[in-house]
Amino acid sequence: MWTLKSAMLIDAGVILLLLGLVFHNHQAIVLALTLLSFVIIVGYKTVNVRLDAQRTVSTDKSFEGGIVDVRLRIKNLGRKIEFLEIMDDLPPTMEIVGGSNYLLITLNRGEEFVMKYRFKCHLRGHYSLGPVRLRSRPLFGMFYTEETIDVLSPVTVLPRIEDLSGIVIKAKYPKIFPGALTTRQVGPGTEFYSIREYVRGDELKKVNWKAYARTGRIMVNEYDRENVSDVMIVLDSRETEGVGTVLENPLAHGARAAATLANYFLQRRDSVGVAVYTDTLRIVPIDAGGGRLYRLLDEIAAAEPRGNAPLNGVVDLLLPYVSPNATVILISTLNNDLTVKEALRKVCAHHFDLIILSPSQVDFERNALGLKADDLYRTLKLERSILLSEIRSYGARVIDWTPETSLRRALTGLMA
Structure with a gap:
C-alpha cells in the first residue's frame, strides 16, 4: 500500500512532467521521469512478508485478577525486513502488566524473534488471543504491506471466588442421609x-x-x-443486568457470587447445579463429584448481558431439573420483569428453600453516573424495598445487595 511520501513523489513527478511538456523543458522532463522511475522501482522491490507465528500461554484458565504470561515466536521465512511492526491483539478487558504486545524490529532472513509479555485478567469470559497483525515497510518507507496471521489462543477467565470461611448457610429442607x-x-x-x-x-x-x-x-x-442438600444457583444474565460500568455492574457481581456459592456448597459436599438465563436458558443439572466446580465456573464465565427472558418462563423450564425441597438461590436485580412476583410465588408454592441475592441496580447506575441521592433515587429505592418486602412475605429469604457491601457481609444475614 502507498504511503503519503510515495503519493507526494508521484504527484511531484506528474506535475513536473506536464510542465516540461508544456514549456518544452527537457530538464524538467528528465527529473520527472527520474522521480517516477524511482517510485516504481522501490514499489517493485517491496518485500512480501512471509512469516510464521506461534504463541504459547502459561495457562488457558485463569481467575479474575490472575496473571497470564505469553510468548509469541516470529520467524522470517522470506527476505530481510527492515521495518516490521508486530501487534498481538488482546481483548479490551485484559491489561498489559509486563512487556509489550507491540514491537518494531528488523528481521533478517531465517531469523527468529520471541516477544514476551504478560497481562492481567479483569473480567470473566471466554476469550481468544490474536490474531497477530503485521506491517512491513522497505528502507525508504514509501510503501507498506499488511498481513494477518490467524494464530488464536483460547483463554477462559473464571469469576473470582471469595472467602466464605465461617459463614454457615442453613437449608430449610436437608436430605435425610x-x-x-x-x-x-x-x-x-x-x-x-x-x-x-x-x-x-x-x-x-x-x-x-x-x-x-x-x-x-x-x-x-x-x-x-x-x-446433604441439593442446591440450584440461578443467575440472571439479561441485558438489564449490565447496567453500570464494564467491571462494576450487577452481572459482574452476580457472577462472582454464583461462583463463590458454587464453590462453598461443593466444598461441603452438596450437590450443585447452575442455570443462567438471558434470552435463553442454559442449565448444568444438579450433581456432585470431582471436577464439578470447573464445569459450573465455565458456564458462569460465559454469562453476558443480553436478552430479556421473563422469569416466569424460566421457572417453568427449570422446575423439572430441581429436586423436591432443594435450595434455590436466585441472583437477580428483579428489574424490568413483570412476571417476577408470579414466578417467585410459584417457586415457594413448590416448597423450595428460596434465597434471593438481589444486587441493587439503582445503586450501580447511580455510582456509574456519579449522581447524588436525589428524590428520584429515594423513590426508586422505596419501590424496590416494597417489592423485596412483598417477596419476603412469600417465604423467601431476600438479601438487598448494594455495591459497597461485600458478598461475605451480605450473606451473614442467612446465618440467623
Missing part, C-alpha cells in the same frame, strides 16, 4: 455444637475427657447434624 449442609440440630456430624452430661447409651468416643478432669463429671460432646 448424612452429608454436608449444616443444620442447627444435634445429631451425627463433625462440627462441634456443645457438651452435656453423659447418659446411658452414649458412645465412649464422644466423652470429653478434659471436661471430666476439670469437673469430675462425665461429659460428652454434641455435634451439629449434617445433611
Whole structure:
C-alpha cells in the first residue's frame, strides 16, 4: 500500500512532467521521469512478508485478577525486513502488566524473534488471543504491506471466588442421609455444637475427657447434624443486568457470587447445579463429584448481558431439573420483569428453600453516573424495598445487595 511520501513523489513527478511538456523543458522532463522511475522501482522491490507465528500461554484458565504470561515466536521465512511492526491483539478487558504486545524490529532472513509479555485478567469470559497483525515497510518507507496471521489462543477467565470461611448457610429442607449442609440440630456430624452430661447409651468416643478432669463429671460432646442438600444457583444474565460500568455492574457481581456459592456448597459436599438465563436458558443439572466446580465456573464465565427472558418462563423450564425441597438461590436485580412476583410465588408454592441475592441496580447506575441521592433515587429505592418486602412475605429469604457491601457481609444475614 502507498504511503503519503510515495503519493507526494508521484504527484511531484506528474506535475513536473506536464510542465516540461508544456514549456518544452527537457530538464524538467528528465527529473520527472527520474522521480517516477524511482517510485516504481522501490514499489517493485517491496518485500512480501512471509512469516510464521506461534504463541504459547502459561495457562488457558485463569481467575479474575490472575496473571497470564505469553510468548509469541516470529520467524522470517522470506527476505530481510527492515521495518516490521508486530501487534498481538488482546481483548479490551485484559491489561498489559509486563512487556509489550507491540514491537518494531528488523528481521533478517531465517531469523527468529520471541516477544514476551504478560497481562492481567479483569473480567470473566471466554476469550481468544490474536490474531497477530503485521506491517512491513522497505528502507525508504514509501510503501507498506499488511498481513494477518490467524494464530488464536483460547483463554477462559473464571469469576473470582471469595472467602466464605465461617459463614454457615442453613437449608430449610436437608436430605435425610448424612452429608454436608449444616443444620442447627444435634445429631451425627463433625462440627462441634456443645457438651452435656453423659447418659446411658452414649458412645465412649464422644466423652470429653478434659471436661471430666476439670469437673469430675462425665461429659460428652454434641455435634451439629449434617445433611446433604441439593442446591440450584440461578443467575440472571439479561441485558438489564449490565447496567453500570464494564467491571462494576450487577452481572459482574452476580457472577462472582454464583461462583463463590458454587464453590462453598461443593466444598461441603452438596450437590450443585447452575442455570443462567438471558434470552435463553442454559442449565448444568444438579450433581456432585470431582471436577464439578470447573464445569459450573465455565458456564458462569460465559454469562453476558443480553436478552430479556421473563422469569416466569424460566421457572417453568427449570422446575423439572430441581429436586423436591432443594435450595434455590436466585441472583437477580428483579428489574424490568413483570412476571417476577408470579414466578417467585410459584417457586415457594413448590416448597423450595428460596434465597434471593438481589444486587441493587439503582445503586450501580447511580455510582456509574456519579449522581447524588436525589428524590428520584429515594423513590426508586422505596419501590424496590416494597417489592423485596412483598417477596419476603412469600417465604423467601431476600438479601438487598448494594455495591459497597461485600458478598461475605451480605450473606451473614442467612446465618440467623
